[in-house]
Amino acid sequence: MDFDTVIDRTNAHSAKWDNLQGLYGLSAEGTLSMWVADMDFRSPECVIRAGRRLTEHGVFGYRGDYDGYNDAISWWMKTRHGWDVKADEIFTTCGLINGMNLCLWAFTQPGDEVIIFTPVYHVFSIAISAAGRKVRECALVVGKDGRHHMDFAAYEADMTGREKAIVLCSPHNPGGRVWTAEELRDLAGFAARHNLLIISDEIHHDLIFPGNRHVPLVNAAPEHLERIIMMAAPSKTFNVAGNHAGMVIIQDPAMKKVFSDLMAGLHIAPTIYGTAMTEAAYTPQGAEWLESLMVYLAGNARIFLAGMDALPGVAAMPMQATYLSWIDFNGTGMSPDEVRKRVVDQARIAPGYGPAFGTGGEGHLRFNLGMPRVQIQEAVSRLHDAFADL
Numbered sequence: 521m522d523f524d525t526v527i528d529r530t531n532a533h534s535a536k537w538d539n540l541q542g543l544y545g546l547s548a549e550g551t552l553s554m555w556v557a558d559m560d561f562r563s564p565e566c567v568i569r570a571g572r573r574l575t576e577h578g579v580f581g582y583r584g585d586y587d588g589y590n591d592a593i594s595w596w597m598k599t600r601h602g603w604d605v606k607a608d609e610i611f612t613t614c615g616l617i618n619g620m621n622l623c624l625w626a627f628t629q630p631g632d633e634v635i636i637f638t639p640v641y642h643v644f645s646i647a648i649s650a651a652g653r654k655v656r657e658c659a660l661v662v663g664k665d666g667r668h669h670m671d672f673a674a675y676e677a678d679m680t681g682r683e684k685a686i687v688l689c690s691p692h693n694p695g696g697r698v699w700t701a702e703e704l705r706d707l708a709g710f711a712a713r714h715n716l717l718i719i720s721d722e723i724h725h726d727l728i729f730p731g732n733r734h735v736p737l738v739n740a741a742p743e744h745l746e747r748i749i750m751m752a753a754p755s756k757t758f759n760v761a762g763n764h765a766g767m768v769i770i771q772d773p774a775m776k777k778v779f780s781d782l783m784a785g786l787h788i789a790p791t792i793y794g795t796a797m798t799e800a801a802y803t804p805q806g807a808e809w810l811e812s813l814m815v816y817l818a819g820n821a822r823i824f825l826a827g828m829d830a831l832p833g834v835a836a837m838p839m840q841a842t843y844l845s846w847i848d849f850n851g852t853g854m855s856p857d858e859v860r861k862r863v864v865d866q867a868r869i870a871p872g873y874g875p876a877f878g879t880g881g882e883g884h885l886r887f888n889l890g891m892p893r894v895q896i897q898e899a900v901s902r903l904h905d906a907f908a909d910l
């Protein structure tokens with residue numbers, strides 16, 4: 521498995537590389553693109569082969585059989601996550617933000633408040649607002665361990681009764697927090713006390729560093745099944761996000777019926793590439809590739825986080841999952857614009873900007889570590905040069 525080769529992704533329809541000029545004023549040449557969440561690695565051979573088979577067949581008609589696809593998903597969820605998923609509980613949406621928004625349309629009303637735990641993946645708030653629902657930010661706190669924690673006592677005190685749903689990010693983006701079973705049970709208890717639906721976005725659930733374990737929300741709180749919607753996808757795990765194929769998995773019969781009608785009405789069906797690659801990825805070959813990937817990403821994280829922590833006033837959040845590191849520049853005393861100038865203009869690195877992730881994002885940058893080791897080392901070196909006067 522080769523994660524070390526630097527692959528030129530320019531002029532290959534890549535948002536991450538082809539949008540640098542427009543977003544950061546940087547040409548791709550000489551830039552390290554560390555913003556949007558896809559990796560610069562090739563997918564596993566089993567996935568590439570599945571795409572190639574379709575392409576070489578050359579006829580791209582409607583897909584008719586979903587048994588192998590559904591079986592592969594059930595196998596993966598059971599073997600990787602100890603979670604029982606049946607074929608009729610799986611709805612394939614056009615990615616997970618599409619899935620989340622369909623859930624909001626199906627189970628909440630315009631004007632309802634939707635809780636998110638910030639800082640969090642910025643598209644949650646964009647999509648919730650675009651659906652005519654109101655974003656309610658519940659700020660995470662940074663504990664003595666340097667990681668994000670939920671603060672239910674504070675959230676309880678602020679509840680208004682207008683909240684109808686929670687969108688959870690598990691594991692958490694940014695910062696790579698793996699929520700424990702106990703934390704998830706506390707969350708489900710909180711939701712039950714306030715009669716809230718929980719949409720659990722577990723898109724990063726396979727990207728778990730060795731020594732940590734992801735717990736699906738339904739496994740942590742099975743007694744709350746009637747208020748839980750699960751979402752998962754192969755997109756981050758196998759670097760196939762461009763397929764826009766994600767799963768909304770609903771195990772409560774009443775909610776399943778409502779959602780099934782909505783999907784049928786909108787005639788949402790997955791692409792042949794998305795389903796074929798999912799089926800090929802959720803196999804022992806895919807699992808073997810993933811094991812190697814996680815060792816590699818953990819190595820990248822060790823180097824990058826140590827490099828950032830070595831800069832006076834800069835603090836890296838310790839990661840348990842994902843490839844999205846969360847770096848706090850507040851201790852440098854520099855303005856966000858000064859930090860931006862040094863990182864973007866001087867070091868020629870394109871990160872995600874913290875404030876977009878909501879409350880708690882001030883003074884932070886998010887760096888995507890899903891790239892060859894040599895580029896991670898180069899990023900650390902450039903950032904040390906850019907902040908050499910600290």
Ligand SMILES: Cc1ncc(COP(=O)(O)O)c(C=O)c1O
Pocket residue numbers: 557614615616617618641689693721723724753755761764765766
């Ligand atoms: C937590 C989370 N949810 C959803 C997405 C986007 O998923 P999709 O492309 O399937 O809509 C991302 C992408 O970074 C993410 O981090």
